[in-house]
Amino acid sequence: MAKKTHMVICRLSRYLSILQIQRAEDKKYLFSHILASLAHVTPAQVRRDLMMVGANGIPARGYEIANLVRHIEKVLYASHEHRLALVGVGNLGRAILSYLPGRMTNLVLAAAFDTNPSKTGKLLHGVRCFSLDRLDEIVKREAIDIAILTVPAAVAQDVTDRLVQNGIRGLLNFTAVALRVPRKIHVEDLDVVVSLEKIAYLVREKA
Amino acid sequence: MAKKTHMVICRLSRYLSILQIQRAEDKKYLFSHILASLAHVTPAQVRRDLMMVGANGIPARGYEIANLVRHIEKVLYASHEHRLALVGVGNLGRAILSYLPGRMTNLVLAAAFDTNPSKTGKLLHGVRCFSLDRLDEIVKREAIDIAILTVPAAVAQDVTDRLVQNGIRGLLNFTAVALRVPRKIHVEDLDVVVSLEKIAYLVREKA
DNA sequence: TAGATTGTTAATCGATTAACAATC
DNA sequence: TAGATTGTTAATCGATTAACAATC
Numbered sequence: 001m002a003k004k005t006h007m008v009i010c011r012l013s014r015y016l017s018i019l020q021i022q023r024a025e026d027k028k029y030l031f032s033h034i035l036a037s038l039a040h041v042t043p044a045q046v047r048r049d050l051m052m053v054g055a056n057g058i059p060a061r062g063y064e065i066a067n068l069v070r071h072i073e074k075v076l077y078a079s080h081e082h083r084l085a086l087v088g089v090g091n092l093g094r095a096i097l098s099y100l101p102g103r104m105t106n107l108v109l110a111a112a113f114d115t116n117p118s119k120t121g122k123l124l125h126g127v128r129c130f131s132l133d134r135l136d137e138i139v140k141r142e143a144i145d146i147a148i149l150t151v152p153a154a155v156a157q158d159v160t161d162r163l164v165q166n167g168i169r170g171l172l173n174f175t176a177v178a179l180r181v182p183r184k185i186h187v188e189d190l191d192v193v194v195s196l197e198k199i200a201y202l203v204r205e206k207a
Numbered sequence: 208m209a210k211k212t213h214m215v216i217c218r219l220s221r222y223l224s225i226l227q228i229q230r231a232e233d234k235k236y237l238f239s240h241i242l243a244s245l246a247h248v249t250p251a252q253v254r255r256d257l258m259m260v261g262a263n264g265i266p267a268r269g270y271e272i273a274n275l276v277r278h279i280e281k282v283l284y285a286s287h288e289h290r291l292a293l294v295g296v297g298n299l300g301r302a303i304l305s306y307l308p309g310r311m312t313n314l315v316l317a318a319a320f321d322t323n324p325s326k327t328g329k330l331l332h333g334v335r336c337f338s339l340d341r342l343d344e345i346v347k348r349e350a351i352d353i354a355i356l357t358v359p360a361a362v363a364q365d366v367t368d369r370l371v372q373n374g375i376r377g378l379l380n381f382t383a384v385a386l387r388v389p390r391k392i393h394v395e396d397l398d399v400v401v402s403l404e405k406i407a408y409l410v411r412e413k414a
Numbered sequence: 415t416a417g418a419t420t421g422t423t424a425a426t427c428g429a430t431t432a433a434c435a436a437t438c
Numbered sequence: 439t440a441g442a443t444t445g446t447t448a449a450t451c452g453a454t455t456a457a458c459a460a461t462c
Contacts, residue, residue, distance in 0.1 A: 005429080009405040010396070014385055031443075040385050044431070047444070059437045059443040075408070082407045095302035096399060103400050107407060146406055170406035172399070178221055178247045186409045188402050189217070192303060192379070193310050195395050198216040199353055199377035200289045200314060201282070202393045212453080238419075251455070254420070266419040266461045 009076070011049055014039045016072045023065050031062035078106040085144045085168075087159055088151030089114040089129055092174060096148060097125045110142040135159075139166040146170040153177050216283070218256055221246045223279045230272050238269035285313040292351045292375075294366055295358035296321040296336055299381060303355060304332045317349040342366075346373040353377040360384050 018038045022030055032050070033043040050063065055071040057063040086093055089112050100109055112129040114120060120131040130138050138144075147163050149156060149171060156177040163171070164185055171187045173179055176194075179187050225245045229237055239257070240250040257270065262278040264270040293300055296319050307316055319336040321327060327338040337345050345351075354370050356363060356378060363384040370378070371392055378394045380386055383401075386394050 006405055007429085009408060010398070010401050013383075013398075013401045013404060017383065033443085038385075040387060042431080043443095048430085051445070057444060059445090060441080061438075062443075076404055078407050078411060082410065084403070091302040091305040095298040098298040099399065100403075104403065107403055145410060146403070148403075170410040172402055172406060176220075176224065178245075180247060186406055188406050190397065190399070190402055191217070191220075192306065192397070194217050194220045195379055195397055196291070196307075196311065196314055196353070196355075197220060197283055198213055199379060199393055199395050200285050201216060203289070203352060203377040204285060214453085240419085249455080250419095255454085258421070264420055266421090267417080268462075269419075 008049060008052065011039065011041060011045070012053065012072050012076050015046070015049070016069065016076060019065055019069050019072070023069065027065060029058075029062040030065055030068070032057060034062075073105070076105075080106070082107050082146050082170075083110040083142055083144045084108065084146045084148060085110060085139060085142070085163075086112045086127070086148040086150065087114075087132070087135070087163070088149065089116070089119050089124065090150060090152075093148075093150040094124065096150065097127055101126055107146075110144055111138050113138075132159075135162055136166050139163065139168065144168065146172070148172045148174070149179075150174045215256060215259065218246065218248060218252070219260065219279050219283050222253070222256070223276065223283065226272055226276050226279070230276065234272060236265075236269040237272055237275070239264065241269075280312070288313050288315055289353050289377075290315050290317040290349055290351045291353045291355060292317060292346060292349070292370075293319045293334070293355045293357065294321075294339070294342070294370070295356065296323070296326050296331065297357060297359075300355075300357035301331065303357065304334055308333055314353075317351055318345050320345075339366075342369055343373050346370065346375065351375065353379070355379045355381070356386075357381045 015035060018035060019030070032046040036043040036046045039046070050057065050068065053071045053075045055063060055068050084107055086097060086109065089097070093112070097109070097112060109127045112124060112127050113132050113135055114129060115132045119129050122129050145168060147168050149159065151159050153175045156175040157179060160171065160179050160181060164181055169185055171179065171181065171185060173187055173189045176191050181187055222242060225242060226237070239253040243250040243253045246253070257264070257275065260278045260282045262270060262275050291314055293304060293316065296304070300319070304319060316334045319331060319334050320339050320342055321336055322339045326336050329336050352375060354375050356366065358366050360382045363382040364386060367378065367386050367388060371388055376392055378386065378388065378392060380394055380396045383398050388394055
């Protein structure tokens with residue numbers, strides 16, 4: 001299967017939520033141009049994305065929704081469970097902890113880490129919080145393979161190194177730091193300030 | 208000036224923070240390949256980005272840091288102030304409110320909105336929180352042109368419509384909803400779940 | 415000058431778009 | 439069949455990479 005870019009994954013995720021609504025309304029088939037208008041993309045884009053995941057439509061009838069959902073879920077959702085850790089239970093970390101549960105399929109928040117003793121040992125939104133000292137031990141024990149990094153910038157690289165050493169393979173980085181990781185590790189940067197600066201830039205340009 | 212993509216803006220932002228550290232260490236000039244290694248990109252990439260913002264280097268000496276900072280800031284930071292509103296002071300909204308102040312240049316958080324009466328009227332991290340009923344009035348009065356959307360998915364489109372009607376021109380969308388907006392409005396989607404699903408997908412693919 | 419840098423140019427790669435033929 | 443859809447193909451566009459000439 002070909003590589004999927006962020007945009008494709010993002011669109012597939014969007015299609016899926018639309019399809020589930022359509023299915024709830026007892027529709028069996030859906031035309032690509034209907035799906036396209038609901039997801040705000042072009043019909044051709046929809047068809048290409050769906051071909052990519054291996055789903056075929058029928059001319060004059062469209063795509064079978066149940067079939068489509070199955071195909072998209074196969075690509076989007078892990079066949080096996082991924083186990084996640086959140087490192088850094090500050091304001092942002094807590095917000096993510098409260099937001100995620102129930103919104104993911106086959107992605108399990110298995111642990112949270114923080115240095116603050118007032119947080120460790122507690123259960124936060126159903127997730128056990130451990131001391132950062134125990135990172136190595138817990139990451140291995142819980143077979144965690146993806147981490148969400150919401151620590152202060154100053155310690156971001158150190159924490160990353162420890163995570164990588166203990167077998168982490170994917171990283172969602174909320175810090176503004178350019179993390180240095182081995183090639184095999186996938187890092188996704190998500191900086192709110194950068195996004196806002198980009199929006200401000202585009203707003204000025206379009207004016 | 209040509210269009211700048213998200214990646215360019217992201218890199219420029221990264222260069223800037225590195226340059227400011229270098230300047231603090233009293234360095235006057237910096238070679239592109241040094242900057243490149245610090246930002247984890249190729250030297251050619253750095254040079255292209257810097258040419259794009261109109262900065263010129265000197266062979267055998269490199270780029271003058273002060274000059275460079277000026278050029279990047281000119282592109283990255285607004286010449287005039289942008290005023291932001293945050294709509295939806297839930298867990299995520301609060302986290303963003305606490306995170307942003309002091310991290311932005313020429314971007315001012317002018318107001319927050321929520322329906323919950325226990326939050327309205329208060330000052331949250333230095334930002335006044337208003338009732339959602341007063342959205343139209345306040346957005347106009349405060350000349351807000353960019354909004355951060357952290358409301359529940361169910362009301363996202365409604366709130367967006369009201370924001371657009373009152374002159375918002377850029378939108379950072381944290382909801383999973385595909386917002387329908389006029390062409391002139393720039394929407395940036397930032398969905399944590401989608402990012403995690405992408406990471407999980409890439410982790411599986413690389414395995 | 416020699417060496418290491420810079421800016422420039424053409425080539426590559428990926429994703430998107432547009433035009434077309436095939437299908438029910 | 440006719441009409442509206444689908445899959446396929448070639449063309450376009452943008453960003454990145456690689457190779458080169460110019461500069462201090």
